[in-house]
Amino acid sequence: MGKDLRTEAADCLFDAILTLRDREECYRFFEDVCTVNELQALSQRFEVAHMLRDNRTYMDIAEITGASTATISRVNRSLNYGHDGYDLVLGRLREQSAPESAS
Numbered sequence: 001m002g003k004d005l006r007t008e009a010a011d012c013l014f015d016a017i018l019t020l021r022d023r024e025e026c027y028r029f030f031e032d033v034c035t036v037n038e039l040q041a042l043s044q045r046f047e048v049a050h051m052l053r054d055n056r057t058y059m060d061i062a063e064i065t066g067a068s069t070a071t072i073s074r075v076n077r078s079l080n081y082g083h084d085g086y087d088l089v090l091g092r093l094r095e096q097s098a099p100e101s102a103s
Helices: 008-018 023-033 036-053 058-065 069-081 085-102
Strands: none
Touching: 036 058, 036 069, 036 085, 058 069, 069 085
């Protein structure tokens, strides 16, 4: 795909992802599209982002997730200097869980 992420192929992929209706459909699609290692890496990065936003230390995050400090640093750089994608999704997840925790 090169350095230009915004391609017709990427648009098609994201459009496909947006059609998924629930977690089971996500598992079915991503297990076909990604290798186990790729999916684990994506999941780990997201977990790291969540923990960084919860002000956990690099050492805690590395111990809990198994992520290298290089991976944690990369995710932290995305959180601080990226396109706010992690924060967008983490904020929405917090909003969704807020009514549940208020009950």
